[in-house]
Amino acid sequence: MFKRWGKRFRQIGAVAAYNFRQWHKNPRIIITFLLAFILCFLLSDKAVNFAKEHDTVMQVVEPFIWTFGDSNSILLSSLLLLLLFADMPFLSAGTPFYLMRIDRKTWVMGQAFYIVLATGIYLAFILAATSLVCMTNAFSANMWSKTAAILGYSGEGEAIALPALVKTLEMSKPYSCMATIFLLMLLYTLVMVFLMLFFHIWKGQAAGVIAVFAFSVTGFLLNPENLKNLFRLPDELAYKARVWVGWLSPLNQATYHMHNFGYDRLPRLWQTYLIFGGLLVFLMILSLWAIRRYSFHFRGTEN
Template sequence: MGRIIRIFSCSAQNLRKWSANPRIYVLSLLLIGFLGDTVLPIADFSSSVHVPATPWVFPYLALNQKVLLLLMLGIVLLFCDAPFIDAHQPYVIIRSGKRDWLLGQIIYIMLASALYFLFIALISVLMLLPNLTFSSEWGKVLGTLALTDAGNQFKIGLPISYQLQFTYTPIAAMAWSFFLNWLVGTFLGLLMFVLNMRFTREIGAVVAASLVFLQYFCFEANGFLLWHFSPVSWASLGNLDTTHTSALPSLIYAVSVLIGLNLMLILLAVLFFRKKNIDVLPPM
């Protein structure tokens, strides 16, 4: 029990530092401004037709390749200071031990990724106020936007997909979308953690950003087989095949590969950290 407390204490320390980190405030403001431009047109449409909207907007965010690009670049910004060794950390490592400290950093990446996408999901719901209603169905607003071109009149940039509504219930779409985004965010965070620990801190951010841009290249190239080699693309339910009738990767393939990649990165982090000298890194 004492070891578990030490591990989660190391994770909680990193989270507590958010309150004094200007980069977190900048990222939060950028997300609020960006989501405002993306979601508020749906709220305007809801207000104009006098029909409240349901809160199931989050799954549609990743359907837009530019939105997905910016959201995942936010993950790169969030974890760009990996492996999180500031002036205070050597003392924490001495008290907790290298292995427990490392496990704490891995759990921190997982928790921070979940909080990041939870914040996005929450803001996307708040943007719909006061014309908001809770229902287990997609609702008339999202249903109308999926079946008509009414969104063009209100400059709604999100692709409100009928195929998504036909394939998933709102709860299932929210759950799968959040889970996939969390897996991708964790993957990018662990990738930067491992690369920055093995090489220089800039390498991790460059490689992670390249993978984020790869999903946009796959969309522009319109090559279905390319999606199999673009993990960031799997955060979008629209890039996954649920009918087994196309060359797109399946939902099971995406989840399995992402879990495998994350486990492999955790193993590499353990192997690299055994041989690493503890060097204090300047804040970013």
């Protein structure tokens, strides 16, 4: 039994490794990471300029925290994965040879393993890019900077749309906060990409793209501020709406400050992890089911 599973794990790794070999000199991959760097520069520029204007330094991961503690930034960064995974379900010249040696389920699990690794690499690049933007005016100690204190306690962060909330400063340290935000982003983007994988296999490429856009637009619309402004809700109803969308919207669940830190009814972090984990397992099961009826089409050595 262990020998059989060991063989399957090696096959899964081989499928993922083959997909990574397709990155070599691939213009689509290069463009994706270039666009990601440009996006990080544009989104982090507000925080960097704020520090320069106030003549203060920043902790090296603070640009990532302030930038991707916001749902709109998470949404924008995740949509670039459509370009990274545009060739889903990753058919290539080598696919027929793999399918001759392994079963379909193992092949799909190899694709899933590749998705997890590629998404992790992409988000690690985003973290590195946001840190690089402020590198000349930053320190590495695990403590909040004076810039963060000004943003959080003076209210100026809200004025320039940087979510440096007081509860973030008081209940965490920079590196632990960064790790939590990174994990939330990873889980959210994996749910989105696994959703795309399932619909690609089940109904085709167009269905996968439509599913992702519907998933993203729903998250954007289910924003507490959007609902409050659209329906002109009083404060009491606005709070109830905030709690409801905090539970219902995956995008809000991926947003750090949209969680319960001890004094409201929003989801706690561990509950979000369970919800995202359950969704990933469910989507993986659906993909394994859909691959049984998937028709592979090859034209010579191309998909």
